[in-house]
Structure formats: C-alpha cells, structure tokens
Amino acid sequence: MQEMPxxxxxxxxxxxxxxxxxxxxxxxxLADEIYRRRxxxxxxxxxxxYTQIRARCGHYPEIFEALPGNRIRLKD
Known part of the structure; x- marks a missing residue:
C-alpha cells in the first residue's frame, strides 16, 4: 500500500x-477534492x-475566509 501524505x-x-x-x-x-487526493x-x-471544513475555516481566520453560500476562500 502506498504511503500517503x-x-x-x-x-x-x-x-x-x-x-x-x-x-x-x-x-x-473542497471536502470531496481533499478526499479524492487523499x-x-x-x-x-x-x-x-463539509461542516468540519467550515468549522476549521473559523479556527483559522488568518488563513481562510468564509463567504456566503458556504464558500471558502484562501486569503493571500
């Protein structure tokens, strides 16, 4: 079995x-793509x-921004 990151x-x-x-x-x-890539x-x-993804967004406001419509944006 291949070792995954x-x-x-x-x-x-x-x-x-x-x-x-x-x-x-x-x-x-985002949840689907993370899982697809393992x-x-x-x-x-x-x-x-996706609820876990959304919650993690709130824990890292310096990295992620929660947008309307349950969209997540990576801050610059």
Whole structure:
C-alpha cells in the first residue's frame, strides 16, 4: 500500500484552495477534492465532512475566509 501524505485538515484545505480558481471553493467540493487526493483522512479512513471544513475555516481566520453560500476562500 502506498504511503500517503499526512497533512492536517487545514493544510490540505490550503493546498487545494491554492490551486482553485479565485482560491475559492464550496465547502462540499473542497471536502470531496481533499478526499479524492487523499490529502487528509479522518482516523477511521473516511472523508472530512463539509461542516468540519467550515468549522476549521473559523479556527483559522488568518488563513481562510468564509463567504456566503458556504464558500471558502484562501486569503493571500
């Protein structure tokens, strides 16, 4: 089995958003892309839910901005 990178959720969010158009994505799309790339998995191997992504955005206001419509933007 291939060893996967072991990023924290906010690190994975930063990686994906840095490559997104306008550095912005819907929280659910962001969760799906993080899981698809296997950048972050919960301890049970499942994907982070969009609500977890949204909550992490609030914990790191210096990195992320929550926009209307449940969209997350990476700050410069």
């Amino acid at each position: 072991n990023y924290t959720l906010h690190e994975a969010m930063r990686i994906v958003l840095s490559e997104a158009e306008n550095k912005t994505m819907h929280a659910a799309e 950048l972050y998995l919960k301890k049970d191997g499942s994907k982070a839910q």
